[in-house]
Amino acid sequence: MNARPNSAPVPAEQVFDWLDAEAARRVEAGLAHRPQPRGATPGELDLAGDDYLGLAKDKRVAGAAAAAALRWGAGSTGSPVNNGSTELHAELEHELARFCGTQAALVFSSGFLANLAAVTALSGGESAIVTDRHLGASLIEGCRLSRADVAAVAHSDTAAIKHALATRRKARALVVTDSVFSVDGHLAPLAELSTACREHGAGLLIDDAHGFGVLGDGGRGAVQAAGLAAEPDVVTTISLAKALGAQGGAVLGPRRVIRQIAETARGFLADTRLAPSSVAAALAALGVLKAEPELPGAVQACAVALAAGLRDGGLSVSSPQAALMSVRAPSAADAANWAARCAEQGVRVGFLRPPSVPDGVSRLRLTVHARLTESNVDTAVKVVSASAPSAATS
Numbered sequence: 001m002n003a004r005p006n007s008a009p010v011p012a013e014q015v016f017d018w019l020d021a022e023a024a025r026r027v028e029a030g031l032a033h034r035p036q037p038r039g040a041t042p043g044e045l046d047l048a049g050d051d052y053l054g055l056a057k058d059k060r061v062a063g064a065a066a067a068a069a070l071r072w073g074a075g076s077t078g079s080p081v082n083n084g085s086t087e088l089h090a091e092l093e094h095e096l097a098r099f100c101g102t103q104a105a106l107v108f109s110s111g112f113l114a115n116l117a118a119v120t121a122l123s124g125g126e127s128a129i130v131t132d133r134h135l136g137a138s139l140i141e142g143c144r145l146s147r148a149d150v151a152a153v154a155h156s157d158t159a160a161i162k163h164a165l166a167t168r169r170k171a172r173a174l175v176v177t178d179s180v181f182s183v184d185g186h187l188a189p190l191a192e193l194s195t196a197c198r199e200h201g202a203g204l205l206i207d208d209a210h211g212f213g214v215l216g217d218g219g220r221g222a223v224q225a226a227g228l229a230a231e232p233d234v235v236t237t238i239s240l241a242k243a244l245g246a247q248g249g250a251v252l253g254p255r256r257v258i259r260q261i262a263e264t265a266r267g268f269l270a271d272t273r274l275a276p277s278s279v280a281a282a283l284a285a286l287g288v289l290k291a292e293p294e295l296p297g298a299v300q301a302c303a304v305a306l307a308a309g310l311r312d313g314g315l316s317v318s319s320p321q322a323a324l325m326s327v328r329a330p331s332a333a334d335a336a337n338w339a340a341r342c343a344e345q346g347v348r349v350g351f352l353r354p355p356s357v358p359d360g361v362s363r364l365r366l367t368v369h370a371r372l373t374e375s376n377v378d379t380a381v382k383v384v385s386a387s388a389p390s391a392a393t394s
Ligand SMILES: Cc1ncc(COP(=O)(O)O)c(C=O)c1O
Pocket: 110, 111, 112, 113, 115, 136, 138, 178, 182, 207, 209, 210, 239, 240, 241, 247, 248, 249
């Protein structure tokens, strides 16, 4: 055991002094985080949220949530095995699996937990995990918790994935990827990854948080679009809090995969189940998506139009393949100030700074939703371009 440099007891009020030093360092680096609470009816153009189909406030969805809270209660009252599982949860799992074409589904209280549970339950000390370096935060946490040998290779580099699979030291292997990378909105080469997995006897776990509801036939997601949803070696995770405008997450895949997660993952077993109102909201939103299959196409067209407008103004914009894109900012402080100037002019945009960006480049993060009009897009282009720091235009 290491000796402490000074073994005199630290007074209670100084125990957390190091937190202030860390906070001061974040302020100096432009990385302090100040959530800006919004009102119920903000009156701003929303290019920051992940409500891609504009369903969070849809009366059919919000109304279903309210009715379910009155009927089933405000909370689920327990973990999955202790009173928390209702017929509503079972219905949502059935409907999600049917919609996406998988054998089974399991609903979680968040997409974050769905990822933690899926990665940990499908790996372990006897496994190797191979990931892309631009992986989303919840998958990274899952890999850290997994006890597996983890190799994170260069972004979108299937050859590097193959090499890591071929040289692994563990018999079992899992390739873990986002479908749509949440910083720039790029698609992973899912078909290539599936082939690589087949060549090396690995499972493929795909986080379709940003593809579900936006890509694939009628919004069935990027995994369905790649023809992989029903494959025996492919597992998909989704968030119910993005295109469905609700809350929660799910894992979809072969029945035995779902059984393994439901019977072993602490992120499932030791967590109070998703509130009935959120389950009902997700079910209602799924109903809207089925009834209005044109919504996903509208989102994609809107993203392409917004990116083109911003690029015409000289900004460095990623090429969105779903509903989100990023615009490069000269520094972390510039990104935060740029977003604040947009908000002052009625356009709410997100921004990303280290450690949320894998390459250390700060960015604005813009999302679109299906209800945006052409005039909304024009306004957004004007405001974002006019508020840009001079070093952001090429
Ligand atoms: C790629 C990705 N996966 C998972 C999540 C987590 O989903 P949830 O917000 O439902 O916890 C997010 C959240 O932003 C995400 O961007």
